[in-house]
Amino acid sequence: MSVESEDARRDTVGEAEVAQERAVAAAAAAATRTSSLMDVTTTGPGSAKPDPILVADEVRRSFGGLRAVDVGHLEVQRGAITSLIGPNGAGKTTFFNLLTGFDHANSGRWTFAGSPLAGMPAYRVARRGLVRTFQLTKSLMRLTVMENLKLAAAGQLGERFFVSLVPPLWRAQEAKIEERAEELLERFRLDRMRDDFAGTLSGGQRKLLEMARALMVRPAMVMLDEPMAGVNPALTESLLGHIVDLRDRGMTVLFVEHDMDVVMGISDWVVCMAQGRIIAEGPPAEICQDPAVIDAYLGAHHDEPGGESR
Amino acid sequence: MDFSVILGDALRGAISSDAAAYALMAIGLNIHFGYTGLLNFGQVGFMLVGAYGVAITVTTFGGSLWLGVVVGVACAVVLALALGIPTLRLRADYLAITTIAAGEILRYVYRSGYTEPLTGGVFGLQGFADEFYAINPLPPGRYGIGRVVFSERGLWILLVGWGLVVLATLVVYLLMQSPWGRVIRSIRENEDVARSLGKNVFGYKMQSLVLGGVLGALGGMVFVISTQSAHPDGYNPVVTFNLYALLVLGGAGTVFGPVLGSVIFWFLSVFLDSFLRQAIELGFVPATILAPAEVGAVRFALVGLGLMLLMAYRPAGILGDRRELALDVR
Known part of the structure; x- marks a missing residue:
């Protein structure tokens, strides 16, 4: 043994x-x-992608008074690795659950490969x-x-x-x-x-x-x-x-991760969520310089990607 | 003490048509609980609608017994849909609560004065299976060895009952080694995973509930056709608990577990009954400690004790896979 x-x-x-x-x-x-x-012109939250496979609009989910997910617009590029980062409780997993039919959104619509998925049961989403x-x-x-x-x-x-x-x-x-x-x-x-x-x-x-x-x-x-x-x-x-x-x-x-360093090496695109909203998105190198990301999530201690914190 | 009498009685019990009826119902429960992970605590409800489907069709409406069988099966399908549609989308415990309540509701409805014109109320219905015995191909006589002897009528229902058990076991075997069975077992392990892989979990649970419920109804039919009598008070929740006991004893989630469990359950229960009665008769047990009228209750207490010992030393049941015990399930 x-x-x-x-x-x-x-x-x-x-x-x-x-x-x-x-x-x-x-x-x-x-x-x-x-x-x-990712031939993109803008890199802010909700930026357009040349060939999006997943497009989400105004997706909201509240638990009681808490607005867990409040995503205005998100496009995910086909054939790329997009990572979704954010501190604990940012709503990443809830957003995942909504998109895949494991939870019901209060409002919003999203399409996958051109067909609408909102309200579709989880098993049909998988079959798509x-x-x-x-x-x-x-x-x-x-x-x-x-x-x-x-x-x-x-x-x-x-x-x-x-x-x-x-x-x-x-x-x-x-x-x-x-x-x-x-x-x-x-x-x-x-x-x-x-x-x-x-x-x-x-x-x-x-x-x-x-x-x-x-x-x-x-x-x-x-x-x-x-x-x-x-x-x-x-x-x-x-x-x-x-x-x-x-x-x-x-x-x-599309993957969720909270270790920033892990994400940087392999991602083509990084989306950062905090308190249910997308606060920044862009190429990895740009995201780790983004003050909103550093402020909300990384804190002041962050080193260069791949640095000693790993 | 005459052990040949006790053993003879016990063997008769082990292969009785009641044991076959329990095996059928337990095979159904095994599909629900052992393979799909559905907590159905109202299997007796399926037994009841099966039994009364036959009894009411024949006695009350003067229909054919075979029509009664079809009616009983149809009732089981309807009951499964009625239980499943509102609860199968919810967490497992809701089905447990709903089924135990449904079983009791059915029993009270069938025994109430209001339904007496249909169901015979507390008196039940009798003498509805003549058609079944009319087609008995066995010539009159006594069949068996030693003390394990049956009349041609007894043997006929025995053959049909155990024939159905063999058929049901074969169906379960075929189903469970197929991709269908793989989906069913995956739902038992984790239904979210099944869903994430594109399986229509609700649909599969419903199929499982209907199939197991129909087997429960067939068990109920074998049970009442053997005695030609359907009586509402026989359909209390204890029946379901006994089914769970023998299923766990034989090995839940195994093909032969419910059959073996039923045989052992009936063997033990008749053995203890016969043994205790003789012990009292011969004065080994003073009547002040145990009166003959109390034997019925005491033997179930002893069966319960035996189950506890089994769970302590063989938690996966007799046919259970020991490898499963090493897993920290849940």
Whole structure:
């Protein structure tokens, strides 16, 4: 057991080094890419993007007297990594929940890939290709790792009641799904745990599983809620590597994070929320200089990105 | 003390049509609770509408028994929809409260004077299953070995009852190893995840509630057809709790758990009953401590004690997967 975990540790460290190199390279490329991918003229809150996949307008949500979310206008660029930052209680997760149908907005409208999503139940939002993960990792404990992935595949014939009773009708599709799941497990280095209950995985492995599971849906856009929360630095690098990889495969990524340094290296665009509102948005380099952001969120102690605070 | 009598009685109990009826209802409850995670505390309500669907159709309206079976199943579907539509979108505990209340409401409605022309009120309905015994292919006689003997009528309902159990078990097996079952189990683990992956959680919960409810109704039919008598006071919440007990005993969320649980539950309960009665008769237990009339209550207390021991030493049930115990679920 101890030998095995030692092995696993060495693996993740090795992977982390690779991922770190990738992240550094990505950060270096970020500036040039931002100018081409995000050809924007304005950088303030609500700025227009050349090719937005998600557009939200006047989205509001109150809990009693507290206005948790009050977003005037937000566009998320297709094929880019956008990070949503902000102090605790800024309304980031609530905004996530609203956009993905897990909570009901008091008012507002938003469209994803051109079609309106407001008021749509969560499962339909996911079927449209907008898939989210959760801040507190939600593993399906008593399903195996493989089952977790296979579950996520969209449009399964065998999920219909009467069809499910006749295995020949869905076996072929199931085999294809399993093949794709194997690939993802390998990519996320979970292949050795494929038949273990997800509940036996470590916290970090569960984060990887959750990300892999979201990808099984074949989403056009993934929304990751604090994918790096409670994860050791080595695995953080690995997760960042995976996020960059998603974008390189043409996916749109929106993720919530409160560690500013993590965000800077890989983001094409940063949106900062405080007290339910978007107070600033722009390229990473610009955002960390923004006085409103520093004031609301970073505080006076902030160093340069990638500096000693990491 | 004659253990051959006690064991014979217990074996008869273990394979009785009542055990088959309980197994059917427990298979339904297993779909709800064991696989989907729905807290249905009113399985007895489905049993009741199934039983009375047959009894009322035949006795009150003079219809065919087979029409009664269809009516009973239809009633179970309607009950499942009525319970599910308002509660399945809410948190799990709401379904628990609603179902336990619904079961009791149904019992009081069926036994009230107001509905007596239909349901026979507190007197219930009798003699509605002649059609079932008329098609019995078994020649008259006594079937069995030693003390475990049944009449041709007894064997007929036994065969049909256990035949339905086998069929229901096969359906559950097919369902649960299919993608449909995977979605159902994922809802038990965490319904938000299922939702985030594009699964219509409400729809699946509803299918589960209807399917398990129909099995509950079929169990109720087997139960009343064997005695040709439907009596409202037999449908109290204790039935549901016994179903939970035997389901957990056999192993919730396993294919054969409810069947094994039902067999053991009936074996133990008849065994203890027979054992205690003999002990009193032979003077091993003084009548001042335990009177024959109290045996019924004491044996359930002992069954309860046995369950507590089982939970202490085998928490996942007899057929449960030990690996699951290592997980900190929730």
